[in-house]
Amino acid sequence: MITVYLDGQPLVMGEGLTVAAMLTLSESSIARLSCTGQPRAPFCGMGICQECRVTIDGRRQLACQTLCQEGMHVERTV
Amino acid sequence: MKNHKTLSCDIAIVGAGPAGLAAARAASVSQRSIAVIDDNPLPGGQIWRDGPQVSQLAMAKDYRRVLSLPTVRYLPGTRIVASLAAGALLLEDAQTSYRLDYEQLILCCGAQELLLPFPGWTLPGVTGAGALQALIKSGASVAGERVLIAGSGPLLLASAATARAAGALVSGVYEQTDRYQLINFGVGLLRWPGKLAQAFKLFSTRYRWRSHVIEAMGDRRLEAVRIRQGDAEAVIACDRLACGFGLVPNTVLAQHLGCSLEDNAVAVDRYQQTSQTGIYAAGECTGVGGSELALVEGEVAGLAATGKVEQAQALFTHRAYWQRFARHVKEHFGLRPEIRRLARVDTLICRCEDVALSVLAEEQGWNAAKLQSRCGMGACQGRICGSIARELFGWSLPEPRVPLVPARIETLMACSEKDMS
Ligand SMILES: Cc1cc2nc3c(=O)[nH]c(=O)nc-3n(C[C@H](O)[C@H](O)[C@H](O)COP(=O)(O)OP(=O)(O)OC[C@H]3O[C@@H](n4cnc5c(N)ncnc54)[C@H](O)[C@@H]3O)c2cc1C
Ligand code: FES
Numbered sequence: 001m002i003t004v005y006l007d008g009q010p011l012v013m014g015e016g017l018t019v020a021a022m023l024t025l026s027e028s029s030i031a032r033l034s035c036t037g038q039p040r041a042p043f044c045g046m047g048i049c050q051e052c053r054v055t056i057d058g059r060r061q062l063a064c065q066t067l068c069q070e071g072m073h074v075e076r077t078v
Numbered sequence: 079m080k081n082h083k084t085l086s087c088d089i090a091i092v093g094a095g096p097a098g099l100a101a102a103r104a105a106s107v108s109q110r111s112i113a114v115i116d117d118n119p120l121p122g123g124q125i126w127r128d129g130p131q132v133s134q135l136a137m138a139k140d141y142r143r144v145l146s147l148p149t150v151r152y153l154p155g156t157r158i159v160a161s162l163a164a165g166a167l168l169l170e171d172a173q174t175s176y177r178l179d180y181e182q183l184i185l186c187c188g189a190q191e192l193l194l195p196f197p198g199w200t201l202p203g204v205t206g207a208g209a210l211q212a213l214i215k216s217g218a219s220v221a222g223e224r225v226l227i228a229g230s231g232p233l234l235l236a237s238a239a240t241a242r243a244a245g246a247l248v249s250g251v252y253e254q255t256d257r258y259q260l261i262n263f264g265v266g267l268l269r270w271p272g273k274l275a276q277a278f279k280l281f282s283t284r285y286r287w288r289s290h291v292i293e294a295m296g297d298r299r300l301e302a303v304r305i306r307q308g309d310a311e312a313v314i315a316c317d318r319l320a321c322g323f324g325l326v327p328n329t330v331l332a333q334h335l336g337c338s339l340e341d342n343a344v345a346v347d348r349y350q351q352t353s354q355t356g357i358y359a360a361g362e363c364t365g366v367g368g369s370e371l372a373l374v375e376g377e378v379a380g381l382a383a384t385g386k387v388e389q390a391q392a393l394f395t396h397r398a399y400w401q402r403f404a405r406h407v408k409e410h411f412g413l414r415p416e417i418r419r420l421a422r423v424d425t426l427i428c429r430c431e432d433v434a435l436s437v438l439a440e441e442q443g444w445n446a447a448k449l450q451s452r453c454g455m456g457a458c459q460g461r462i463c464g465s466i467a468r469e470l471f472g473w474s475l476p477e478p479r480v481p482l483v484p485a486r487i488e489t490l491m492a493c494s495e496k497d498m499s
Contacts, residue, residue: 016130017217018119024218028299030202036432039298041202043429045209045216046124047117048190050457050484051429060484061172064216065155067119 002070019063019074020045020052031063032077053077082492086179087113087151089383090167092158092331093186095123096369097361097376099141101184102150104380112150113178115169117483119155121145123188123361124208125369129215131244141373159489160480161335165356168493175489182356182383185332185344186376189325189362191233192465195427195435196420197293199321203300207322211237214244221245223317226303228252228291231324231411235280241320249314251282252289252305254323255411260287263410270403290417294319324411325366326465332359334478341365342468342475349382349390350375358383367404374400418470427470428463430456438467444476457484 003010004019006026013025020042023029029041031052042052042064052063055075063074089105091098094116102114114121120128126138145152156171165183169176191206198204205213207229214220225246227238230253238251253260267274289307294300302315327343338345338353343365350358360379361372374397381390421427423436433453441447444454444467454460454467460476467473481490 014130014217018129018213020213021129021217021219024213024220028202034200034429034432038200038432039202040200040429042205042213043209044191044193044206044462045212046190048458048461049193049429053457053484059172064213065118066172 002068004068004071005073007075008073013068015068017068019054019056019061019066019068019072022068022074023052023063030076030078081174081488082176083174084177084179085113085151087111088181089113089184090115090178090180090182091184091186092116093123093188093361093363094118094121094145094152094154095186095188095361095372096125096141097188097372097379098123098184098186099144100373100376101186101358101360101380101383103141103144104377104386105184105384106144106147106149106380108384108386109149110384113153113180114145114150115153115156115158115167115178117155117157121152121154124212127212127215130217132215157483157485158331159482159485160493161331162493168489170485170489175486175492177493182358183335184350184376184379184383185335185337185352185357185359185363186361186372186379187328187331187359187363188372189327189366190461190465191322192324192326192469193321193462194323194417194420194469195425195466196291196321197422197425198295198300200426200429201294201296201300202298203296203317204294204319204321207231207237207320208233208325209322210318210320211240214240219244220318223247224249224315225318225320226250226252226305226314226316227320228289228303228305229320229322229324230254230413230417231322232277232407233322233325235277235282235285237320237322238282238284239280246318248282248284249316250305251285252291252307253285253287254290254414254417256288256414259410263406266406266410269406273403290420291319291321292420323413323417325362327363327365329363329475330459330461330478330482332357332363333475334480334482348394349387350379351382365404366408367400368407371397371400371404413469421470427466428453428456430458430463433463438471443473448476459483
């Protein structure tokens with residue numbers, strides 16, 4: 001099991017999940033707010049739509065193409 | 079620059095799906111140096127996507143072995159930012175940027191889903207059909223959730239099977255094509271017995287034809303879906319809607335490299351060579367046709383790129399068999415006109431810049447649309463709204479712009495101006 005911090009809150013999970021999959025374990029699977037303030041969640045699941053972009057350890061990355069690592073800090077783009 | 083490296087190889091292969099792995103395997107026999115680049119953290123492409131909830135097929139494991147050969151450098155989690163002048167690509171992963179020099183290039187970029195707009199399609203809880211399957215394979219939890227699957231094509235049944243195996247309650251699979259087409263499709267499958275067996279295995283009693291989504295409803299997240307089934311309408315409460323209208327070849331990189339397209343796919347000759355000498359293409363970026371076709375095309379490309387012409391020719395008959403299957407699928411899952419009219423005036427077309435249909439419907443093409451609304455100028459660079467505008471308004475795909483994907487400033491600064499073509 002590994003621990004990942006989502007907006008500062010620890011989440012404990014098995015290994016090998018993508019950050020997009022990890023979002024579904026939290027209360028809401030939202031990744032970002034759109035430019036007009038609408039909530040958005042991973043949509044294409046394969047690195048095309050960019051709806052899943054979040055900040056991972058200080059860098060903007062795609063949640064659907066990043067694997068969770070022990071101690072990783074993920075911030076939603078809100 | 080600190081985090082910039084220069085690499086070189088004889089053959090660069092973009093994509094580690096079935097086509098890319100088959101190309102690498104065929105080319106590796108010649109002892110040439112190979113680089114395989116893929117933006118996913120794990121190999122396998124779409125059909126062989128790996129993850130915590132996947133028990134991988136023996137065949138997929140076998141093909142993946144090529145990535146650990148000493149002559150093969152595998153670059154996972156790596157994006158192509160631009161093509162540089164004279165046989166070089168600018169790449170970036172989460173830490174480092176690379177200049178990769180190559181002699182020959184094989185594009186195995188696969189396909190993306192055709193994701194068409196309908197009211198409510200931007201609500202969290204709505205995904206593509208293959209997208210839901212991909213998310214589940216990557217570890218998303220859907221156990222006990224009420225899932226509805228809709229759109230068009232054989233992928234709907236595959237996605238439903240994955241969701242069910244992960245403990246979701248699949249309340250319906252809604253296919254837009256009609257019964258006559260489906261029966262003909264099924265009968266036609268007798269020519270590809272393996273595919274027929276697969277269809278039987280995946281078939282669901284919840285499969286409905288001539289039915290489609292009208293709208294997704296909910297306040298800040300999906301709560302229900304309005305469905306049209308034949309001539310009747312129904313509202314069905316659900317937690318997830320997975321909706322995709324088939325696949326479209328992924329041609330952005332090929333367009334950027336100046337390769338010609340034909341029928342919205344990368345055009346290739348008998349040896350899988352594109353209109354640019356030394357650049358080959360294989361798999362679904364050259365036309366959607368399933369993994370069997372992707373494998374044989376990849377093998378032909380890998381052999382041709384290493385001068386093994388006769389061995390490549392020996393595969394042509396087998397390739398033709400799967401090309402016929404590709405045509406068979408295409409003929410029976412054509413979109414009915416009402417599917418292109420699901421969006422309402424206030425439905426967003428561009429999800430990056432939140433541009434509604436009413437704004438775009440007045441424009442004549444991409445240039446005017448971009449000037450008026452920033453449609454297609456956002457993070458996805460028109461990859462979602464580009465295929466929508468093609469389906470809805472008949473516009474051709476927007477010209478790819480550099481950087482091809484959002485990239486770090488340091489990556490762009492690592493190459494000199496004369497490098498950029
Ligand atoms: C979401 C989805 C789910 C699918 N599920 C199934 C299924 O369950 N069963 C089935 O029979 N078929 C499925 N298909 C169809 C499937 O795509 C093909 O059968 C098969 O995977 C095609 O192989 P390929 O090698 O051509 O492409 P893919 O398998 O798509 O491989 C292409 C690879 O290249 C990478 N790539 C593309 N462009 C770039 C770039 N510019 N830089 C770096 N990397 C890049 C992609 O991320 C991907 O890993 C699915 C398709 C999609 C889109
Ligand atoms: S879900 Fe579309 S890019 Fe990640």
